[in-house]
């Protein structure tokens with residue numbers, strides 16, 4: 001069994017996170033010092049670069065590798081050189097350090113997924129809950145509000161720290177942006193710290209026989225709400241996303257209708273198929289259109305949501321199906337922040353297993369308790 005536990009190398013804040021996005025993996029690596037980085041997969045070398053320049057003026061490094069190459073090789077080597085002085089002429093760096101990671105792509109059925117959202121910068125308890133499958137985990141989903149907000153660059157480390165604790169750099173991870181991720185001065189630089197499709201936070205991905213679509217609602221209240229102080233324009237962003245969904249449907253054969261797709265997931269931080277009370281009752285027409293497009297064309301098997309800080313299964317036609325859910329949905333995380341009455345953090349998350357016959361949803365706690373175990 002390929003281990004998901006690996007010691008964190010010196011100078012790294014966490015082990016790498018291998019994000020699946022379209023038909024590539026974007027490997028993110030947070031460091032505690034200035035380094036230049038590349039990744040070897042088989043004979044090929046992939047650099048963290050900007051127009052031919054190896055990047056060192058960042059703590060979060062990113063290398064994109066073809067999915068097909070890493071799925072084939074099942075191993076990658078991170079190579080970094082710690083910079084001594086990056087001067088304009090004759091910059092100096094230490095000798096290279098190499099760390100090799102095993103990698104296991106999603107291969108077949110059953111597929112075992114763990115879902116974490118709304119960690120709000122907690123790491124220890126989401127990792128404890130997220131170890132539910134142990135080394136059997138195939139795919140980790142990080143579904144928004146993992147950092148508490150984007151007000152400080154360091155908050156982004158929580159994404160890689162949780163992924164590192166659960167996967168040890170050895171399993172694919174899917175990331176979606178949450179509404180708290182849109183807040184703070186660093187929110188506009190999100191693409192430097194988290195995986196995006198050329199800066200876009202909505203995209204499709206493949207992971208073995210899974211096809212998935214990550215959607216991003218942005219904020220949960222009108223753009224004009226005083227909380228945002230005139231700093232957002234999510235209505236237009238969501239309209240572009242509607243176009244993106246239509247475009248995916250137009251290219252169905254290359255996407256969800258491809259021959260080897262067995263499971264279809266839709267992942268979104270905000271549960272857009274139910275209408276919350278004001279001022280959270282936004283975009284009913286637009287979200288109704290998203291539901292209709294998904295229901296009539298894409299026909300997903302499961303939707304994974306966060307945001308509401310609860311663990312709950314939402315059946316089609318249930319009391320929270322207001323806009324025509326395309327399939328069963330799950331809200332899958334509940335954080336418990338430390339406070340003066342309860343100094344320890346806690347976390348409830350969601351394990352999912354899928355095979356050809358059934359989907360099983362398990363809600364568990366960071367202390368090993370099973371709250372619910374349901375076959376859909």
Ligand SMILES: [Fe+2]
Pocket residue numbers: 144145178179180269306307308
């Ligand atoms: Fe949220």
